Amino acid sequence: MCVERRFFDRIGRSLAALLLLATGVAQATPEIQTWQTPGGARVLFVAAPDLPMVDVRVVFDAGSARDGAQSGLASLTADMLNQGAGDWGADALADRLEAVGAKLEATVDRDMTVVVLRSLTRQPALDTAVETLATVLAAPTFAASDLERIRENQLVTLRQEQESPKTVGQKALYRAIFGVHPYAADPGGTAQTVAALTREDLLAFHARYYSRANAVVAIVGALDRAGAESLAERLTARLPAGERAPTLPEVRDLTAGSLEPITFPSSQTTVLAGQPGMRRGDPDYFPLYVGNHILGGSGLVSLLMNEIREKRGLSYSTFSYFMPLAQPGPFFMGLQTRNDQADQARAVLLETLQRFIETGPSEAELTAARKNLTGGFPLRIASNGDIVQYLAVIGFYGLPLDYLDRFTARVEAVTAGQIRDAFARRVHPERLAIVTVGGQTDPVSMTRDADN
């Protein structure tokens, strides 16, 4: 409800949330309980008795990688969940939830559909929220009139995304990195594919993927084990038993570098570079994770930030990250700079990567990264909102339950040699896909410099 929310910087924060899948010290990790509901849904639960609230994430193996040729299908399906379910229309659903102070939302990324509920644990708030969510998951109506409205608004969103050089660049880079793999397509779809989706498509997608076998339920809140068991059972009992979604296809390495310049009427050029990176549970996860932390994952103190911002003032933001997915997700680097500096900034970005691959981190850099990752661990599991996200990831990707407990030790064990070795094997600067968006004199900008 804040008109001004778009003025928050999203880049650093949102990436951090994705990347820092916990760093661990043994003593403070939450105690994870896990079981299967009688119907077969997997549950992960952490009791958090201090606040009278509960956070729930229901995760389905139903990301946009399941869209096939119908790009945008998973997203549109998720967007329709709260537009009508059971006997309730969109107004009634919103009334039911908000009258008890509950919040519900659904999001889709390449691997998963996530339905998130936050509610008070007092009654009747909790029962109302749980009953509503259970109905939304199992019996969405997908009414034709609502579908047309949601579709048209998604088309508006897609057109608005064309206004953003960053979004234009990201979509192009995913296509360049993943080619024919389903990860290439944007979860939001394209105007063409979204326009073609039908109610039957959504019903079929829902029937196939919204099932107990395909679900993970993560719960953090002021419940005891019996309360959590009951909650998970009530949420999933009405879902079909179903079956797990099949394994996604392998991601192929790029065979050559590429450069796609996209002309855009902006004062800056956004420079993005990437290639297939690593998957969740990858054997090289820790060397790549700690190495990237040093290269471009530690915000203001990373090598990229030092070279591009601190030394040269070329960009406000610059970063690199691995986004581990079920199959290898992208390794991404980026910055944005005044059009006439784009070539220089791109050269520094790539040289910094090249040098890091050749020489690896210094012992001092590695020590600093270890201290940051291990010392900062308590911050990352401090809130219920944090913990429930970790539970969902651990459950969805089948990471070991002691993942958080062992995280610190595994970060501590990473050596400079392992980082150098992993980067040399896994990151190939000569085969990067590069996208630039910008390059045209901006008719609006007033911030041209004297030497521009």
Place this chain on the structure above:
Amino acid sequence: MSRGLIVVCLCLLPLVAAAAPPVQERQLANGLRILVKPDQRAPILTSQIWYRIGSSYEYGGITGISHLLEHMMFQGTERFGPNESSRLVAENGGEENAFTGRDYTAYYQNLANDRLAVAFELESDRMRNLTLGEKEFAKELEVVKEERRMRTDDDPQALTYERFMAAAYDASPYRNPVIGWPSDLEQLTAADLRDWYRLWYAPNNATLVVAGDVDPEQVFALAEKYFGPLKAENLAPPKARAEPPQLGEKRLRVKAPAKEPYLLMGYKTPSVAGADEPWEPYALEILSSILDGGDSARLARELVRGSQIAASVNGAYTAFERLPGLFLFDGVPAKGQTAETLEQAVREQIARVQQEPVSNAELERVRTQVIADKVYQQDSLFYQAMQLGQLETIGLDWRLADTYVEHLAAVTPEQIQAVARKYLIPDRLTVAVLDPQPLDEQQAAKAPTTLGGQANVR
């Protein structure tokens, strides 16, 4: 990435848990105010220092100076070199950043609860001993110009918002963007920043807030050790320029490369500080929730789902600002609609709240949400500290964080109707429309060039 500017956005704000330990308060001899909010849920803390300085203190010719100075606060003191404080915090497992708004500039470190001294040592040092070197200044100025290009110049909605604010206010410093006007950024010098720094970065112009698993007495002792020796400054706030009464509706169009139109409407409204009646800002807060407190509120129900005029539409009001602000609406028209039809639909919703009292069911829903949000906010240590710091810094009592819910709960349907009739009127209104200019004729991507070998990486 980080170290950004944040425009105030605490909508359904404050509240401290009734059951939580109370906030402890202390003031040092040099004027530094300290608030400590114990919270034992996790072995962490947030340390935040809030300065009473922001873009609304700036005058013509130097806009953006507070935000640029915030950037320079990471560029070194006599003891610590440029960016060294960031490295130290990182090595201690911490997160740090800063943000500048219209009414404040704030710096924070999030740390394990045994590392508070790290934060205090760095913050107390840079409160009075900043180097502000010419070389670092020249570089950081370029970073801020890039930040402005990214945030504003290349974002058509942000650009519309900037020009809208400049049109809505005739004289109030809220007309200036936090990041500064481009020509002012061109002429700022390191000497200007040194003057600004000396004026405002002093213990008697700051509030230190610590929240987390800490012992208040130990926090006070540590604060005395690090901040106690700092000298107070003679504060001489610039002569404020008040906004004169608006004399009729204002309208503007902003032409920028874009694909979709965008509507912004703002009605001049009082904040907590300047209201005719103390209940008015709270009635305006409740009104904003009646209109846009979720999917069940009127804007989503009537304009997105009902008439389907809006693809998206929002309403927002903030009671806690230093100067009178705006009750804002923004939105994107749905297919086949225009910014003009969307504006008309918003005005009809305003007329409705003016003509008929809101229902008890709606009011009860908003009250329940306020109470639930109060609980949810306690999951964020950072947010709790931020509420305290912000209230103090805009000249209000931090205890408002406790009493806020009661003020909101006491609002009546008649009061909501009264503020709608008094403030949401055409003579207080400014309307801006983003008029999209073509961007796609040149956007058609060329076929990617495939490059072999090493050449393309240099």
